Amino acid sequence: MSIQYETPVGEVASTLPASVRVLERYGIDYCCGGSKPLGAACQEKGVPLDQFLADVETAKQSAGASRARDWNAVSASELIAHILEKHHAYLRNEFPRLTQLLEKVVTAHGATHGESLLPLRDVYAGLRGELEQHMWKEENILFPLIQQIERAKVTGGAGQFRGMPVNNPIRVMELEHESAGNALREMRRLTEGYTVPAGGCATYRALFEGFQTLEADLHEHIHLENNNLFPKAVALEESL
Numbered sequence: 256m257s258i259q260y261e262t263p264v265g266e267v268a269s270t271l272p273a274s275v276r277v278l279e280r281y282g283i284d285y286c287c288g289g290s291k292p293l294g295a296a297c298q299e300k301g302v303p304l305d306q307f308l309a310d311v312e313t314a315k316q317s318a319g320a321s322r323a324r325d326w327n328a329v330s331a332s333e334l335i336a337h338i339l340e341k342h343h344a345y346l347r348n349e350f351p352r353l354t355q356l357l358e359k360v361v362t363a364h365g366a367t368h369g370e371s372l373l374p375l376r377d378v379y380a381g382l383r384g385e386l387e388q389h390m391w392k393e394e395n396i397l398f399p400l401i402q403q404i405e406r407a408k409v410t411g412g413a414g415q416f417r418g419m420p421v422n423n424p425i426r427v428m429e430l431e432h433e434s435a436g437n438a439l440r441e442m443r444r445l446t447e448g449y450t451v452p453a454g455g456c457a458t459y460r461a462l463f464e465g466f467q468t469l470e471a472d473l474h475e476h477i478h479l480e481n482n483n484l485f486p487k488a489v490a491l492e493e494s495l
């Protein structure tokens with residue numbers, strides 16, 4: 256595809272998987288703010304569009320990017336399997352570890368850095384609680400529904416399919432993604448971009464590194480759902 260000023264950021268990310276790391280590097284929101292034109296998003300971050308496109312070219316050629324898959328070219332069920340294995344499993348492992356690290360840091364540094372650590376603890380606990388429920392809904396309601404629609408399409412049993420309109424749960428999931436995106440932004444603000452204060456210990460650093468990985472992973476996760484899986488599900492349902 257040719258990328259232009261007007262191309263929505265989410266479309267750039269889904270058609271050019273190598274661009275994801277560049278978007279991430281410049282802090283451009285490509286999951287919840289994915290409908291914004293690329294040119295405007297670059298301008299907001301002070302990145303010339305030419306520079307952005309050159310960086311994407313470089314990313315495309317790097318070794319890691321050759322492994323980046325084109326998720327538009329796989330079935331919905333394959334994409335769901337990838338989301339579960341890579342992103343849901345990651346969150347399930349990482350949430351308890353980060354909670355533990357955060358508690359340690361609050362105990363050791365709460366007296367001196369309570370003004371950022373205490374609200375950080377609240378926002379993180381809220382994010383974790385919401386996402387645990389959110390993943391339950393995806394795993395037990397939305398993803399099985401999408402798999403059912405895909406099966407009906409493949410087996411030609413469209414007439415028998417009597418599920419709820421897939422748009423209803425999708426709309427709820429998108430709102431919850433936005434809420435997670437807001438929590439991530441708030442965590443970044445509270446920590447001044449995850450800057451470990453002078454005198455911060457190794458646990459402090461490990462926590463902030465963990466939060467930054469969580470942020471990048473969640474952006475990619477939400478992007479795959481909002482910009483690849485959900486449009487795929489709506490198209491499948493319409494074609495029945």
Ligand SMILES: [Fe+2]
Pocket residue numbers: 338342343390393476480
């Ligand atoms: Fe998910």
Ligand SMILES: [Fe+2]
Pocket residue numbers: 389393428432477480
């Ligand atoms: Fe989700």
